[in-house]
Amino acid sequence: MKITAIKPYAFWLGHRNVLLVKVETSEGICGWGESGLSGREKAVVGAIEHFREFLIGKSALHIGALWQEMYRSQYFEGGRVLSAAISAIDIALYDALGKLLNQPVYQLIGGKQRDSIPLFATATSAYDRSLIDEVDSLVANGWKVVRTTTGVHGNLKNSTEFCSRGSIAQSAEILTEIRKRVGSSIVLGVDYHHRLTVPEAISFVNKMPSGTLDFIEEPIRAQAPSAYQALREMTDVPLAIGEEFSSKWEFLPFIELGITDFGRVDICNAGGFTESLKIAALCESKYIDMMPHNPLSPLCTAASVHYCAAIPNLAWLEWPPYDGDLTGYDAVFNSRPIVKECSLSIPDSPGLGIEVNEAEVIKRQFNFWEPPRLHKPDGSYQNW
Numbered sequence: 083m084k085i086t087a088i089k090p091y092a093f094w095l096g097h098r099n100v101l102l103v104k105v106e107t108s109e110g111i112c113g114w115g116e117s118g119l120s121g122r123e124k125a126v127v128g129a130i131e132h133f134r135e136f137l138i139g140k141s142a143l144h145i146g147a148l149w150q151e152m153y154r155s156q157y158f159e160g161g162r163v164l165s166a167a168i169s170a171i172d173i174a175l176y177d178a179l180g181k182l183l184n185q186p187v188y189q190l191i192g193g194k195q196r197d198s199i200p201l202f203a204t205a206t207s208a209y210d211r212s213l214i215d216e217v218d219s220l221v222a223n224g225w226k227v228v229r230t231t232t233g234v235h236g237n238l239k240n241s242t243e244f245c246s247r248g249s250i251a252q253s254a255e256i257l258t259e260i261r262k263r264v265g266s267s268i269v270l271g272v273d274y275h276h277r278l279t280v281p282e283a284i285s286f287v288n289k290m291p292s293g294t295l296d297f298i299e300e301p302i303r304a305q306a307p308s309a310y311q312a313l314r315e316m317t318d319v320p321l322a323i324g325e326e327f328s329s330k331w332e333f334l335p336f337i338e339l340g341i342t343d344f345g346r347v348d349i350c351n352a353g354g355f356t357e358s359l360k361i362a363a364l365c366e367s368k369y370i371d372m373m374p375h376n377p378l379s380p381l382c383t384a385a386s387v388h389y390c391a392a393i394p395n396l397a398w399l400e401w402p403p404y405d406g407d408l409t410g411y412d413a414v415f416n417s418r419p420i421v422k423e424c425s426l427s428i429p430d431s432p433g434l435g436i437e438v439n440e441a442e443v444i445k446r447q448f449n450f451w452e453p454p455r456l457h458k459p460d461g462s463y464q465n466w
Contacts (some may be wrong), residue, residue, distance in 0.1 A: 083142045083182060084108040088134040088171065092123040093446035095414060097407040099123050100379045102438060103130060103170035105178055107142050113178030114438050115170035116381045118350030119162055121453055129167035132156075137171070145175045149356040165328035165353055172354025173385050173434075180433035187388040187434055191359060194391040198425040201401040202227035202269070202373075209233040209249075209256045217260050225424050227269040227398050229299065230257070232277060236454025236466060244456040244464050246282050254289035261294045271297040271322065276465045277456075278302050280313050287317045297322045297344060303465065307335040314341050322346050325375035329353060330360050337364050344397055348375035349389050350382050362393040371397035378402065380411065380418040383426075384436040387419060391428045399426070413442045 087106040092099055101117040117126045133152050140148065152168045153159055180187045188194045203225045207213040213230060220228050232249060236242040253272065261270060272295060278286065283301040299322040302309055314321065320343035327333050328351055336342040345365040349358045362372050372395055376386045383402065390396050401421060411418060416437040419426050429435030456464040 083111065083178070085137050085140055085142050088130060088137060090117075090127045090130045090170070091440075091443045091446075092127055092448045093443060094449045094451075095379065095410050095446065099448060099451055101126055101166075101170065102379070102381060102443065103174050104438070104440065105142065105171060105174040107178055107182075109182060111178050111181045113142075113174035113176065113181065113433065114381060114436075115173030115175075115177065115354065116350045116378055116385070117166040117170040118348050118375075118378050118382065119166035120378070121451060122163065123448070125163045126166045126170075129163050130171065133167060133171060142175055142178055145172065145179070146356055148172075148175065149353065153353075160329055160331070162326075162328050162351065165357075166351050168357075169350045169352065169354040172356050173349065173381075176355050176388075177433040184432050186428075186430055186432060187355070187385075188391040188428065191355060191388070191392045194428055195394050196391060196396070196428075198427055199387050199390045200227070200396070200398045200425050201421065202229055202271075202398040203401055203424070204228075204273075205230045206235070207233065209252045213256055214260055214263065218263065221264050221268055226267070227271075227424075228264075229271040229273055230260075231273050232275060234456070236456050238452070238454060241455040241457045243459060244277065245459050246277055246279070246464070250278070250282055250286035250289065254286060258290050258294055261291075266293070269296045271295060271299060273299040274301040276300050276303045280309055280316075283313055284316050287319050292318070295319050299323070299344075299346065300325065304336075307339065307341060310336065310341045311339055314339075320344065322373055324348075324361075325351075327352060330357060330364055333361050333364060337368050337370060340368065342370060344373035345370055346373055346375050349385050350378055351375075355385070355389060358389055359393070362389075362395060366393075366395045369395075371395045373397045374399050376400040376402055380415045381434070381436055381438070383419045384429075384434045387426055387428060388434060410442075410446070414439055414446075 089104040101123040205216040297320040322344035323342040324346035
């Protein structure tokens with residue numbers, strides 16, 4: 083089975099752009115993948131077009147070898163853009179292989195190790211009474227694992243002020259109240275989206291009684307493992323890190339040094355199935371459970387389900403979308419994973435078990451989009 087065409091499609095869907103990739107083969111079988119570098123899709127399309135030049139005509143069965151060639155062929159290895167491009171192609175190749183063999187992808191990577199995929203929900207309300215009410219509602223609907231955001235998401239028109247010091251005081255107060263309300267059996271976490279410094283993160287944790295949080299996700303920027311190591315030494319709250327990492331090598335210091343407690347791998351950014359399975363194995367060696375990042379389209383969710391089914395060390399999978407616009411989703415995808423009892427079923431259909439309406443995709447346009455901008459009270463830039 084030879085690769086005959088690789089077609090990237092970057093287009094607006096719902097409230098954001100998505101980047102899907104179709105790999106066509108000589109057997110008339112196609113596979114679909116997705117890239118997760120949101121906001122920089124055009125850069126990833128360019129990388130895919132470069133890869134296409136030498137991938138067409140090669141065997142679609144040699145997935146691991148193709149991964150190595152894509153990663154290493156330009157001499158300058160790695161990086162978010164290249165890895166996002168590799169991820170989409172790798173996922174599409176596994177989808178095609180599953181269809182060729184008439185097997186779901188999880189059977190190609192070791193078979194399923196669980197009967198369903200446990201999920202966590204995200205509460206996005208502002209840090210006031212509305213957040214307490216939202217978490218109450220989620221718990222009442224059966225959710226046992228709940229993550230909150232920072233409560234300030236910005237907007238696309240103007241930069242929004244975000245005071246991290248003021249935020250941690252307010253967040254600590256509300257999260258402490260939420261813990262009292264939901265009791266000790268509910269898993270409660272918070273995603274700070276890289277907005278804090280090390281002393282701010284420590285101060286934030288210290289403002290709450292021990293046991294308030296079951297994890298804090300991405301509290302600081304992750305480029306310097308030593309900064310996270312300093313944070314790790316000063317707090318006992320479990321850390322969930324890794325959604326922006328693009329390879330096993332980026333994960334490695336966080337695993338070896340015992341810095342992360344949950345591996346936030348993103349299969350659409352970290353090299354597809356080929357690399358994400360290796361990351362899970364590295365984490366397993368240190369008894370770290372995976373908590374995959376899953377913020378994209380239903381195709382990303384479908385790929386994540388197969389990944390989660392096959393690995394032994396799974397905590398929970400992120401459930402998207404939050405409260406975004408889902409207009410057009412049903413026109414593009416023939417089905418979407420449906421939550422039942424706060425989990426997802428594992429499909430038995432060949433490949434990923436999800437098909438894309440290419441005719442609908444072709445009609446859709448790409449819209450340049452930037453994430454919201456935040457600034458500190460003094461006017462300086464703040465991470466979104």
